[in-house]
Amino acid sequence: MPGRPSRRSVLAASLAIPLGTALGACTSTTAPKTAPGGPVSIVFWSALRGSQQVVDAFNKSQNRIRVAFQQIPSGDFGGYAKLSNAARAGNSPDVATIEYPQVPGYAIDGVARDITDLVSDSVRAKLLPQALDLATFAGRVYTVPLDIEPMVLHYRTDLFDKFGFAVPRTWDGYAEVSRKVREKLFSGDSPFAVLVLDLTPAGVRVCGIYSVTNPDKLTRIPR
Known part of the structure; x- marks a missing residue:
């Protein structure tokens, strides 16, 4: 155009x-x-x-x-x-x-x-x-x-304390913690976090939920 x-x-x-x-x-x-x-x-x-x-x-x-x-x-x-x-x-x-x-x-x-x-x-x-x-x-x-709508990440503080994970404050830190979480707690595509897209004040509309286990990719969770 x-x-x-x-x-x-x-x-x-x-x-x-x-x-x-x-x-x-x-x-x-x-x-x-x-x-x-x-x-x-x-x-x-x-x-x-x-x-x-x-x-x-x-x-x-x-x-x-x-x-x-x-x-x-x-x-x-x-x-x-x-x-x-x-x-x-x-x-x-x-x-x-x-x-x-x-x-x-x-x-x-x-x-x-x-x-x-x-x-x-x-x-x-x-x-x-x-x-x-x-x-x-x-x-x-x-x-x-x-x-500007702020976004937050909820995490298990008890598990972070148990395994000695430092709370990430940068994207690099997030990637490093995601690797540690996967190594210690999960296998395969078990989720570290989920992302719910398109939340509106008029009503929650879930367009997609994704599993984050690898900093290089998002894995969509079938519904």
Whole structure:
């Protein structure tokens, strides 16, 4: 998808799965729909439940911007394909929510608008530098970071104490402990840890569970 100058405004939205950004703007070729003397109209796509209520409240709070919301599937269930296809056809929304891993691809494909010049110092001061880094590609800002969801690893402290394992604090340390755990406690593909993907506040949706016994691979656990 070739990059083209964007026509659209930027609107901050709420995103919660699992690492969120608001896509700065999607490429298109026409001017925003604005009636003479009327509000600016913005089209917003998101897979987040509750977005319609947020949009309704925003529209009622002021009369300068009118947001039209469309619910789309989550990214892995067709949302990203829908957004990319719309951008390719020139019918993309003004704003959409995506996850951080999609930022580089959308920037390269020209789906996302470079909004670096719109992110003022006052805006940057309100953002965690680490979050802004996730919204940046090749030194340019393409998205507005909205949240970061922390992830934790639960482990058996009694077994760590029993076998003298040090709690890993780096990925290298994690790999070393995983080897020791496998040698002392397990054989084959018995799990050191499990990964549950795609947890949403609207309800837990388990997309995959994986066994980590080898730092070089993940073994999917059949369901």
